Amino acid sequence: MAIGHSLTAVIWDFDGTLVDTRRRNFNVVRRLLAEVTGRRLDGIAALRSPEVYDRVNRGYANWRDLYLREFGFSEEETDRVGRMWTRYQLEDDTPAPVFDGVASVLSALRFVPHGVVSMNGRHQIARSLREANLHEQFAWIVGWEDVDIRRQKPEPDALLDCIQRTTGFGPGTVLYVGDHETDARCAANARRVLAERGSAVSIVTVAAGFTGPPDIERWSAQPDHTALHPHEIIEFAKRVHDGTAA
Numbered sequence: 001m002a003i004g005h006s007l008t009a010v011i012w013d014f015d016g017t018l019v020d021t022r023r024r025n026f027n028v029v030r031r032l033l034a035e036v037t038g039r040r041l042d043g044i045a046a047l048r049s050p051e052v053y054d055r056v057n058r059g060y061a062n063w064r065d066l067y068l069r070e071f072g073f074s075e076e077e078t079d080r081v082g083r084m085w086t087r088y089q090l091e092d093d094t095p096a097p098v099f100d101g102v103a104s105v106l107s108a109l110r111f112v113p114h115g116v117v118s119m120n121g122r123h124q125i126a127r128s129l130r131e132a133n134l135h136e137q138f139a140w141i142v143g144w145e146d147v148d149i150r151r152q153k154p155e156p157d158a159l160l161d162c163i164q165r166t167t168g169f170g171p172g173t174v175l176y177v178g179d180h181e182t183d184a185r186c187a188a189n190a191r192r193v194l195a196e197r198g199s200a201v202s203i204v205t206v207a208a209g210f211t212g213p214p215d216i217e218r219w220s221a222q223p224d225h226t227a228l229h230p231h232e233i234i235e236f237a238k239r240v241h242d243g244t245a246a
């Protein structure tokens with residue numbers, strides 16, 4: 001896609017993009033299901049290992065879809081468990097390291113504001129970024145609790161909110177980095193809203209494959225670029241800023 005304005009912000013997904021949360025999320029989900037629902041976990045194939053859970057999770061549009069279709073929750077059960085997610089996350093001390101190279105990218109692109117749009121909890125995201133001494137690098141964090149519980153990604157609400165907070169919807173291009181098909185769909189939905197408003201904001205998407213190449217051929221919305229290492233984002237961002245991205 002042709003870009004007509006300079007880079008105005010970089011917005012990141014959190015889980016699987018900034019931080020490797022696969023093991024922590026697996027542990028939290030198991031504890032939630034065991035303690036909140038009283039259900040036995042033995043027969044739930046998706047919870048055999050962190051790797052299996054991550055693979056299964058990627059097959060669903062978002063966490064709500066996972067809980068409804070994979071775990072057989074009702075809408076009401078899903079709402080209730082979703083509201084408890086942040087507390088269980090904050091109580092869990094499973095290591096969740098920031099991906100190698102992310103700090104370098106933030107430093108190289110410090111000439112624009114950075115934001116986070118995630119279906120994880122805002123306080124949990126802030127805690128992880130503080131532990132990595134990266135919290136001050138981010139101008140705004142949008143967590144699941146900042147958006148209606150039934151308007152999570154791929155609905156565009158959270159991404160549009162973060163764009164507004166970081167750029168004021170000023171003319172320019174926002175780079176959005178995420179590891180899941182849901183992120184690409186969210187960006188596509190946000191583009192449609194911006195076009196309907198006649199906005200001069202454009203969005204360029206990067207599929208993050210920091211734990212392995214993303215299976216973008218199966219995605220219903222295609223990213224503009226794919227990065228297998230965070231450092232590749234620097235080149236994409238600078239090409240957008242210079243107006244040479246295509």
